[in-house]
Amino acid sequence: MRINGSQLLAEVLLEHGVDTVFGYPGGAALNLYDVLYQYSDKIKHVMAAHEQGAAHAADGYSRTTGKTGVVFATSGPGATNLVTGLATAFMDSIPMIAITANVPDSLIGRDAFQEISITSVTMPITKHNYFVNRIEDLEDALRNAFRIANSGRKGPVLIDITKDVTAAMIDYKKGEPLPLDKNPVASDEDVQKIADMINQAERPVIYFGGGVVASDAGDELNELLEIADIPATYTLMAAGILGYDNPRNLGLIGMHGSIASNRAVDRADLLISLGCRFSDRVALNPKKFAKKAKKIQVDIDRSELNKNVLVDVSVVSDVKPFLQKLLPLIEKKEHREWVMQATEWKNKSGDVKCQEAELHPSEIVTAVCDLTDKDTIYVTDVGQHQMWTAQYLKHERTRKFVTSGGLGTMGFGYGAAIGAQIGNPDKRVIHFTGDGSFHMNLNEACTAVSQELPIITVIMNNRVLGMVYQWQTIFYGKRYSSTTPERKTDFPKLAEAFGAKGFSASSPAEFEEVFKKALQEKGPVWIDCAIAKEERVLPMIPGGGTVEDMIIG
Amino acid sequence: MDKIVNREVISILVDNRYNVLSRVVSLFGRRGFNIESLTVSATNNPDISRVTVVFNGTEQALHQIITQTEKLEVVRDIFTLDIENSLYRELLLAKIECDKHDRSALKEIVDIYRGKIVDLHKDSIIVELTGPPEKLDAFMEMINCYNIVEICRTGITGISRGVTTKDI
Numbered sequence: 056m057r058i059n060g061s062q063l064l065a066e067v068l069l070e071h072g073v074d075t076v077f078g079y080p081g082g083a084a085l086n087l088y089d090v091l092y093q094y095s096d097k098i099k100h101v102m103a104a105h106e107q108g109a110a111h112a113a114d115g116y117s118r119t120t121g122k123t124g125v126v127f128a129t130s131g132p133g134a135t136n137l138v139t140g141l142a143t144a145f146m147d148s149i150p151m152i153a154i155t156a157n158v159p160d161s162l163i164g165r166d167a168f169q170e171i172s173i174t175s176v177t178m179p180i181t182k183h184n185y186f187v188n189r190i191e192d193l194e195d196a197l198r199n200a201f202r203i204a205n206s207g208r209k210g211p212v213l214i215d216i217t218k219d220v221t222a223a224m225i226d227y228k229k230g231e232p233l234p235l236d237k238n239p240v241a242s243d244e245d246v247q248k249i250a251d252m253i254n255q256a257e258r259p260v261i262y263f264g265g266g267v268v269a270s271d272a273g274d275e276l277n278e279l280l281e282i283a284d285i286p287a288t289y290t291l292m293a294a295g296i297l298g299y300d301n302p303r304n305l306g307l308i309g310m311h312g313s314i315a316s317n318r319a320v321d322r323a324d325l326l327i328s329l330g331c332r333f334s335d336r337v338a339l340n341p342k343k344f345a346k347k348a349k350k351i352q353v354d355i356d357r358s359e360l361n362k363n364v365l366v367d368v369s370v371v372s373d374v375k376p377f378l379q380k381l382l383p384l385i386e387k388k389e390h391r392e393w394v395m396q397a398t399e400w401k402n403k404s405g406d407v408k409c410q411e412a413e414l415h416p417s418e419i420v421t422a423v424c425d426l427t428d429k430d431t432i433y434v435t436d437v438g439q440h441q442m443w444t445a446q447y448l449k450h451e452r453t454r455k456f457v458t459s460g461g462l463g464t465m466g467f468g469y470g471a472a473i474g475a476q477i478g479n480p481d482k483r484v485i486h487f488t489g490d491g492s493f494h495m496n497l498n499e500a501c502t503a504v505s506q507e508l509p510i511i512t513v514i515m516n517n518r519v520l521g522m523v524y525q526w527q528t529i530f531y532g533k534r535y536s537s538t539t540p541e542r543k544t545d546f547p548k549l550a551e552a553f554g555a556k557g558f559s560a561s562s563p564a565e566f567e568e569v570f571k572k573a574l575q576e577k578g579p580v581w582i583d584c585a586i587a588k589e590e591r592v593l594p595m596i597p598g599g600g601t602v603e604d605m606i607i608g
Numbered sequence: 609m610d611k612i613v614n615r616e617v618i619s620i621l622v623d624n625r626y627n628v629l630s631r632v633v634s635l636f637g638r639r640g641f642n643i644e645s646l647t648v649s650a651t652n653n654p655d656i657s658r659v660t661v662v663f664n665g666t667e668q669a670l671h672q673i674i675t676q677t678e679k680l681e682v683v684r685d686i687f688t689l690d691i692e693n694s695l696y697r698e699l700l701l702a703k704i705e706c707d708k709h710d711r712s713a714l715k716e717i718v719d720i721y722r723g724k725i726v727d728l729h730k731d732s733i734i735v736e737l738t739g740p741p742e743k744l745d746a747f748m749e750m751i752n753c754y755n756i757v758e759i760c761r762t763g764i765t766g767i768s769r770g771v772t773t774k775d776i
Contacts, residue, residue: 174627178631179634358678
């Protein structure tokens with residue numbers, strides 16, 4: 056059939072199972088949006104308040120559904136507004152496709168109105184990008200974009216299409232998505248070697264990350280823990296793979312990780328790392344990280360091996376097939392004493408409450424957790440509240456905790472929560488944020504209202520930029536440079552102004568009461584929770600430190 | 609892995625398309641890879657270009673360069689050239705201040721290195737010299753005592769011996 060470039064785009068999206076896209080229209084994107092209008096019965100377009108919100112929404116959609124998130128933007132500022140969203144997805148390896156329109160090819164390179172070379176801008180924050188100024192190249196670019204975004208270590212791909220191409224006509228035949236690139240799988244010898252190491256270890260620990268989620272290897276991992284009796288710790292990207300009540304679950308690792316996790320890694324004689332990258336928030340001191348342990352690293356991305364911490368055995372492999380090959384070679388074992396010791400550390404909590412305060416972060420998170428079911432999706436912004444949420448939520452399922460791990464993007468939360476709710480209309484979405492993060496992108500409230508999304512936003516409001524404030528308290532002699540902005544924002548009133556519902560709470564009882572009310576609402580709700588500015592995230596290992604430097608109370 | 613490796617020559621076969629070089633170079637820049645020289649050249653396949661990079665650093669840094677670069681969609685193949693079994697060449701142009709008194713002595717040096725005098729002025733000459741980088745280094749050492757006005761070196765290009773070719 057003879058169709059134009061914009062229709063071709065819509066057809067290829069449909070072929071890849073895309074039924075929902077996020078975005079914001081504009082001049083160069085008029086043809087694209089005209090087609091979205093024609094295809095509105097097949098492709099739902101969710102219009103955000105700002106392209107950044109749209110990008111985070113596509114990201115949140117992808118993280119919670121496992122599908123490819125798609126975002127549309129116009130040229131120039133529309134495209135540059137995607138940058139933080141793309142970088143966030145890139146750092147956390149989230150498959151996303153960004154479609155940007157550019158000015159007509161005849162104007163490219165002339166500093167035309169709203170012209171920007173977005174492929175140059177996004178080169179370092181996409182897996183790949185395409186500039187398409189010939190209609191003949193469009194189909195190829197689109198199909199390859201889906202292949203690249205979902206192959207190997209996943210990530211965002213951007214396609215920039217000149218306006219003339221969005222209108223140009225071409226013959227088109229229905230096609231199939233391209234097969235994904237073959238994932239690397241560990242060799243039999245490597246698997247045997249690792250199995251031997253595991254079978255001989257006395258104090259083994261598994262440390263795993265987002266790769267286990269991306270590879271959907273949670274069942275295999277749980278089985279390995281069970282058979283070999285190994286305690287395990289996870290990064291922020293992998294919360295929920297292990298059940299909260301799993302006795303071998305040591306909790307979060309790293310800077311604000313649990314005492315149990317960090318101690319166990321420090322004492323282990325074997326560290327098996329699966330789908331993670333020894334980031335500077337985990338291996339705070341790469342030379343002393345797990346210093347007594349032989350280290351094994353299994354990752355799908357060869358460039359992650361030995362990048363941050365030198366390991367003894369490294370294997371390029373997708374985690375799932377690796378574990379499937381490994382499991383039959385693992386001997387049934389008991390490390391009773393070791394697991395007991397690690398579990399004992401687990402009872403040492405870092406929950407040090409600020410004495411004067413009435414409502415504590417741990418109480419908020421615990422209440423939310425107790426009042427919602429196991430299928431609830433929890434989304435966070437970035438800062439203290441993010442760490443409290445990670446620490447105190449009783450993570451039970453995968454793809455239920457959405458947070459910006461690698462880039463640490465304040466302002467990520469609301470957009471991501473919108474994407475999560477759009478992708479999971481039957482599930483409850485709770486958005487935890489701080490007053491700092493929320494001020495960045497709370498404009499997306501208008502999106503939540505127009506889409507009638509019952510997202511509950513829990514604002515941990517300490518009226519300071521808590522995480523930086525905490526560092527200034529501990530390391531900068533309480534010189535609070537630009538962290539006490541004296542804002543007078545009335546969140547419940549602002550919520551009402553957006554057409555949403557607003558509550559406030561300053562005690563645990565009050566919070567419980569308004570949260571129950573919020574659960575009854577059909578549209579978005581904000582709950583402004585007054586917490587103390589002296590509340591700290593603990594435990595904490597300062598950057599460059601080791602478990603010996605851990606601040607507990 | 610943190611031990612220093614000697615000068616390594618990395619050959620990268622990339623799609624011959626616009627923007628490809630900037631993808632490679634931008635990657636080196638943002639990852640802080642320290643490279644000595646970089647050349648781009650055509651291959652017998654018009655769809656493919658060859659980027660030749662000379663690198664000095666640790667084994668870990670070399671591993672990072674290779675594994676990060678191979679992730680680029682435009683990279684078809686990347687490998688280090690085995691010093692023993694490969695040929696490397698580089699071109700040097702040197703403008704040297706030289707009046708009639710120095711001329712014959714300089715010509716002697718140039719001849720020994722099988723270079724060519726490609727330009728002659730009253731007060732200067734330009735020398736063209738090709739060869740392995742060590743030969744060019746040695747030549748520069750020899751002419752150091754003269755007043756060198758300007759030097760350009762192309763950076764090396766390299767190819768492995770025998771028919772086990774990596775070209776497509």
